[in-house]
Structures are given as structure tokens and as C-alpha cells.
Amino acid sequence: MNNQSCIEIGNEWGIVSARQAGRELSKNIGFGSVDQARITTAISELARNIYLYTEIGQIELTSVVKDNDGREGIKVVARDKGPGIENLRDVMVDGFTTSGGLGAGLPGVKRLMDEFDIESMPGEGTTITTVKWLR
Amino acid sequence: MRIPILKLGRYLLISVQVELDDQTALQFQEDLLNKIHQEGSLGVVIDLTSVDMIDSFIAKVIGDVVEMSNLMGAKVVLTGIQPAVAITLIDMGVSLQEVQTALDLEQGLERLQQELGG
Numbered sequence: 009m010n011n012q013s014c015i016e017i018g019n020e021w022g023i024v025s026a027r028q029a030g031r032e033l034s035k036n037i038g039f040g041s042v043d044q045a046r047i048t049t050a051i052s053e054l055a056r057n058i059y060l061y062t063e064i065g066q067i068e069l070t071s072v073v074k075d076n077d078g079r080e081g082i083k084v085v086a087r088d089k090g091p092g093i094e095n096l097r098d099v100m101v102d103g104f105t106t107s108g109g110l111g112a113g114l115p116g117v118k119r120l121m122d123e124f125d126i127e128s129m130p131g132e133g134t135t136i137t138t139v140k141w142l143r
Numbered sequence: 144m145r146i147p148i149l150k151l152g153r154y155l156l157i158s159v160q161v162e163l164d165d166q167t168a169l170q171f172q173e174d175l176l177n178k179i180h181q182e183g184s185l186g187v188v189i190d191l192t193s194v195d196m197i198d199s200f201i202a203k204v205i206g207d208v209v210e211m212s213n214l215m216g217a218k219v220v221l222t223g224i225q226p227a228v229a230i231t232l233i234d235m236g237v238s239l240q241e242v243q244t245a246l247d248l249e250q251g252l253e254r255l256q257q258e259l260g261g
């Protein structure tokens with residue numbers, strides 16, 4: 009089983025590749041259909057943000073094991089060297105958008121996944137790390 | 144990739160069978176509106192049975208297409224939304240509230256017929 013992959017997001021086809029890879033890996037790890045949909049949707053949101061707001065970036069998918077109880081999960085990291093995000097609090101509010109979208113992406117990803125961390129430096133880029141654990 | 148649009152009397156039927164990338168979704172939006180205009184359609188059923196993921200972008204495209212169709216005088220019913228997709232949409236906080244839905248294509252058509260009085 010291929011338990012790690014990295015997908016370049018340079019154009020909109022990267023979005024499709026990333027979510028296909030995410031669906032496959034989450035299925036292999038043993039996630040049920042609802043969690044597969046949650047994980048795939050989260051990946052799609054993160055990949056689309058890279059496509060929309062930066063020149064290029066990547067989605068890294070890894071199967072991980074929890075330290076304390078050995079539970080399996082999937083880690084999704086979205087990394088880009090784009091403009092960064094000025095105000096992290098704003099972008100986590102439902103409905104906040106600078107592109108005429110629904111502004112549902114980032115707050116949605118946070119709800120879909122179990123762990124969510126965002127690091128961003130204006131002018132340097134953004135790294136968003138999320139994990140979903142098997143129940 | 145283009146999503147085929149079938150004509151049934153004054154209705155249009157669409158079954159989305161392909162992975163919905165952005166381009167396909169936007170092309171579909173345009174194709175459907177043109178078809179409604181050409182055919183003077185009164186109702187549209189969009190079947191999503193094969194769609195295994197709807198993110199915020201696709202949700203927006205679907206919401207917009209329903210609103211635009213309504214503006215043109217055609218009622219839209221969405222059918223076959225998978226349980227996993229429905230749950231994910233709620234988690235995302237995306238509501239397709241004003242959108243009519245039904246379980247499958249057949250019930251979608253019945254719904255239209257009731258609403259439009261035959």
C-alpha cells in the first residue's frame with residue numbers, strides 16, 4: 009500500500025488528482041464512506057485555495073498512527089509559497105471570502121477534520137496541516 | 144468533458160456521471176441555461192447519484208444554476224444526493240436550502256409534474 013503521496017497544484021487538474029489520491033488513501037486506511045467524503049472534500053477545498061490564491065503549491069497525504077493509542081489516520085498538508093494570509097482570524101469566519109466564493113472552505117475544513125492547524129506569513133506562504141482519525 | 148442533457152417533452156433530464164472538475168461544472172451551467180432557452184423548458188431534474196463529493200465551489204455552481212434556471216422560468220429538482228454527500232454539506236455549513244430535492248429521478252419528475260400541474 010502506497011501510504012504517502014504529494015500532488016502539485018499548479019492548475020485545476022491538480023485539484024481533481026489530489027482528491028482522487030485522497031479518496032484512495034482514505035479508503036485504504038479503512039475510513040467509511042462518510043469520512044471518505046469528508047476527507048476528499050477537505051482536500052478539494054485546500055487544493056482549490058492553492059489554485060485560486062497562489063501560483064503553485066502542493067498537497068501532501070500521509071497515513072499516520074496516533075502515539076498514545078495506535079489509532080490510524082490520514083494527515084493532509086497543504087503547502088504554498090503564495091501571498092500568505094494577513095488575518096488568520098478573518099479567514100476562519102464562515103462566509104469570509106476575497107474571491108466571491110461562499111467563504112465556506114477553511115471553516116468547513118476545520119469542521120470536517122479532527123485536527124486543524126494553520127501557519128501563514130504574509131509574503132512567504134501558508135501551510136495548513138489537518139488530520140482525520142479512524143473512529 | 145461535457146455532461147449530456149436529455150430532453151423529455153418540456154423537461155430536461157441530467158444525470159451527472161463524471162467527476163465534476165471546475166471546467167466541467169461551469170460548462171454544464173452554460174449548456175443547461177442555453178438548452179432551457181432553446182427548448183423553452185419548464186422543469187429540470189439533475190440527478191447526482193454518481194457524485195461522491197460536493198465541495199463549496201461545486202455547491203456554489205449548483206446553487207447558481209438553480210437560481211439562474213428559476214429566473215428563466217424553469218423549476219429545478221435535485222435528486223439522488225448520497226448520504227455521505229448530504230452529511231458533508233451540512234458539516235461544511237453549506238445549505239442548498241431553497242433547492243427542491245427528491246430521492247430519485249422518477250420522484251423528481253413526479254415532483255415537477257405536481258408543481259407544474261401536469
Ligand SMILES: Nc1ncnc2c1ncn2[C@@H]1O[C@H](COP(=O)(O)OP(=O)(O)OP(=O)(O)O)[C@@H](O)[C@H]1O
Binds near residue numbers: 058088092106111
Ligand atoms: N493558501 C492561501 N493563500 C492565501 N490566501 C488564502 C489561502 N487560502 C485561503 N485564503 C484566503 O482566505 C479566504 C477564505 O478562504 P475560504 O476557502 O474559507 O473561502 P473562499 O475560498 O473565499 O470561498 P470557498 O472556499 O467557499 O469557495 C480566501 O478568500 C482567501 O482570501
Ligand SMILES: [Mg+2]
Binds near residue numbers: 053056057109112114
Ligand atoms: Mg476556498
